Amino acid sequence: MKELDLHGIKHEDVDRIVENFVMLSELPIRIITGNSSKMIELTKKVIERHQLKWEHHNPNFGAIVVTDITPKLK
Secondary structure, eight states, X not given: XXXXXXXXXXXXXXXXXXXXXXXXXXXXXXXXXXXXXXHXXXXXXXXXXXXXXXXXXXXXXXXXXXXXXXXXXX
């Protein structure tokens, strides 16, 4: 599984970096956010904008695994 580590990335760069990684990678992928609630929030915003399903990578809540497209409700 491909992995993106956001440690050391500035908050203003997260949207662009995460979006590029999500769009150019084959799912599933892991994004390491660390324990920063702001970093987690920014990462989830990108993932949800693309209607992708995600979950925290247990037991590490400082990582998010993006799995696939969420089915659209009719």
